[in-house]
Amino acid sequence: MGEYFTLFMGAVIVNNFVLTRFLGLCIFFGVSKNLNASVGMGMAVTSIMTLSSILAWAVYNFVLHPFGLTFLTTVVFVVLIASFVQLLEMIIKKHAPALYNMWGIYLVLIATNCIVLGVPLLNAESNFNFAKSIVHAVGSGVGFALAIILMASLREKLQYADIPKSLEGLGIAFILAGMLALSFFGFSGMIPL
Amino acid sequence: MKEQTNLWEIFYKGLFEQNPIFRLALSLCPALAVTSTVVNALAMGLSVMFVITANNVVVSIFRRWVNPKVRVPVYITSIATIVTVVQLTLQAFFPVLFKELSIYLALIVVFAIILARAEVFAMKNTVIPSFFDGFGMGAGFTGAMVLIGAIRELFGSGTILGIPIMGDWYDPALIMVLPPGGFILIGLMIAAFNIMGEYQDKLKETKAAISSQDAIQRGEA
Numbered sequence: 001m002g003e004y005f006t007l008f009m010g011a012v013i014v015n016n017f018v019l020t021r022f023l024g025l026c027i028f029f030g031v032s033k034n035l036n037a038s039v040g041m042g043m044a045v046t047s048i049m050t051l052s053s054i055l056a057w058a059v060y061n062f063v064l065h066p067f068g069l070t071f072l073t074t075v076v077f078v079v080l081i082a083s084f085v086q087l088l089e090m091i092i093k094k095h096a097p098a099l100y101n102m103w104g105i106y107l108v109l110i111a112t113n114c115i116v117l118g119v120p121l122l123n124a125e126s127n128f129n130f131a132k133s134i135v136h137a138v139g140s141g142v143g144f145a146l147a148i149i150l151m152a153s154l155r156e157k158l159q160y161a162d163i164p165k166s167l168e169g170l171g172i173a174f175i176l177a178g179m180l181a182l183s184f185f186g187f188s189g190m191i192p193l
Numbered sequence: 194m195k196e197q198t199n200l201w202e203i204f205y206k207g208l209f210e211q212n213p214i215f216r217l218a219l220s221l222c223p224a225l226a227v228t229s230t231v232v233n234a235l236a237m238g239l240s241v242m243f244v245i246t247a248n249n250v251v252v253s254i255f256r257r258w259v260n261p262k263v264r265v266p267v268y269i270t271s272i273a274t275i276v277t278v279v280q281l282t283l284q285a286f287f288p289v290l291f292k293e294l295s296i297y298l299a300l301i302v303v304f305a306i307i308l309a310r311a312e313v314f315a316m317k318n319t320v321i322p323s324f325f326d327g328f329g330m331g332a333g334f335t336g337a338m339v340l341i342g343a344i345r346e347l348f349g350s351g352t353i354l355g356i357p358i359m360g361d362w363y364d365p366a367l368i369m370v371l372p373p374g375g376f377i378l379i380g381l382m383i384a385a386f387n388i389m390g391e392y393q394d395k396l397k398e399t400k401a402a403i404s405s406q407d408a409i410q411r412g413e414a
Contacts, residue, residue, distance in 0.1 A: 020372045022226040026305060071281060074299045075273040082269060114222050114300045121299050166387040167380070174380030181373040 004135050011139030014188055017115055018147040019181040024115030028148055029173055038152035042145025044106040046138065048088070049119050052081045053137035056120035057130060070124075077120055085110060115144060150180060203322055204329035212333045212386075224341060225375040226297050231354050234342030235335070236290050240279050240298065242331025245307045247275045249327035252315040268311045269302070276301045306330065344378060345369045 017023045024045070031041045056077055064070050089107045093100045110116050119140050123133040154176055163172050228234040251271050259267050280298055283291040291298070301307070310330055315323040347353055349369030368374040 022222045022372065022375075023300070025222050025225070071277065074277050074280065074302060075270065078269055078273045078302050079266070082266070114303045117303055118296060118300055121296055125296065164384070166384040166391070171380045171384040171387065174376050174383060176380075178373045178376030178380065181376055182368075185371065185373060 004131065007132060008135050008139040011136055012143040012146065013184065016143045016147055016184050017118070017140050018144055019177070019184045020188075021118075023118045024113060024144060027110070027113060027115075028144075028151065028177075029170065032148050032151040032155055032173070035149070035152040035156055038148045039145075040102065041106050042141075042148050045110060045115065045144050046141025048085060048107070048110050049116050049141045049144075050134060050137045051088075052084055052116055053120050053123055053133050054130075055084055056080060057123060057128075057133045060120075060124045073121070073124055077117060077124075081117055081120070085116075115140070147180070147184075151177065154180070200322065200325045203325045204332070206329060208329060208333045208336065212337055222297070222300065224338060225372070225379065227294055228338055228342040228345055228375065229349065229370040230346050231339060231342040233290070233293055234338040236283075236287070237294060237297065238331075238335030238338040240283070240294075241301055241304065241307075242328070242335050243279060244272065244275050244301055245310060245331045245334075246324060246327035248272050248307055249310055249315040249323040250320055251275070252311045253318060253320045253323035256316050264312075264316065265308075268308055272307055272311075273302045306334065341375075341378065341382070345375065349374065 011017075015021060018025065018028050027041060027045070031037050059076060059080060060070075060073065064073060064076060069076075085107055089100075092107070119137050120133075123136060128136060151173075155173065158172065158176070167175070227237045248268070248271055252268060255267070276299065279301070280291070283294070283298065310327060314326045318326070343353055347358060348366050349371075351363045351365045352358060366374075369378065
């Protein structure tokens with residue numbers, strides 16, 4: 001049990017995907033202008049990542065590994081996840097239009113995103129079992145949500161600040177992310193990994 | 194002759210004007226993740242350059258037979274295949290490098306810049322311009338990666354390509370090779386590119402103003 005807790009906390013804080021592994025930066029900087037959108041994105045990424053990790057785990061352990069096809073992992077995972085997200089989008093659109101209006105736009109953005117692909121690849125690389133894969137995926141998703149929500153709150157405050165013209169927009173966002181990363185860095189060493 | 198200048202222009206625009214990292218702010222993940230040393234940055238840059246050029250060529254050859262409705266899956270499959278080739282090659286000949294780049298190598302598959310060039314350029318042009326477009330974008334990307342890598346390695350460990358540069362008096366600022374330093378450096382570099390871009394625009398404006406004044410004076414004379 002303790003092992004799983006360590007894995008979870010490690011994925012949320014110490015090895016935060018955005019701030020120490022630099023995955024999912026495109027959405028991180030693109031969506032964090034708005035707090036509501038960030039909350040939505042964080043939840044969408046967490047759920048998609050968990051589902052696609054389960055799917056990828058099954059394909060890796062029942063198909064790719066037994067048949068010695070692990071060199072195809074990259075190709076298979078990309079196609080698998082992209083088509084899975086598309087399928088999910090269609091199903092939600094048909095059966096839950098209200099949900100689609102809220103989350104639909106995020107689904108399109110995540111279909112081919114490095115964070116959603118990165119977690120299943122890391123799971124496969126570290127030979128995680130089923131439970132560990134899920135814990136790792138949920139932890140990574142929560143970590144992403146935490147980072148993007150913190151960032152959005154900071155950026156909303158920043159709108160009233162007087163910053164040099166050349167730093168406006170992306171420039172100051174990066175420096176802000178650096179500060180955020182620095183504060184997360186304080187947690188490193190807390191959990192041995 | 195005209196053809197040549199066009200090809201040069203296609204190649205050149207990826208270097209500065211539309212630099213993937215600083216101007217378009219695309220594919221930032223690797224720009225931060227693997228640039229703590231010059232060697233890693235260069236290896237990553239060259240891998241991306243190969244993938245983007247090869248993919249542009251493949252897409253421009255097959256564009257006639259691809260139904261527009263399924264073009265994105267076709268791009269993704271093509272990119273993923275080329276990336277696998279790069280992964281296997283590096284794993285066979287440079288195992289240490291392969292280990293350092295680890296997961297980021299596989300994630301070249303979802304780089305927005307590669308997909309964007311296939312969609313914007315290779316789908317509409319023939320093989321040779323597409324080749325140069327990919328080559329230029331790849332070169333711009335590699336250049337930016339090496340630049341970031343050099344600054345981070347120089348300040349973070351006082352070396353370039355592992356050779357000590359700064360001498361004994363220099364106390365390395367460890368933050369530069371750690372993740373936060375990467376973020377802050379890229380923020381400052383984007384600002385620098387913005388200032389340079391503004392300066393160029395101003396230069397063009399003044400030039401235009403001077404020439405129009407000249408024209409008026411000549412007209413009056």
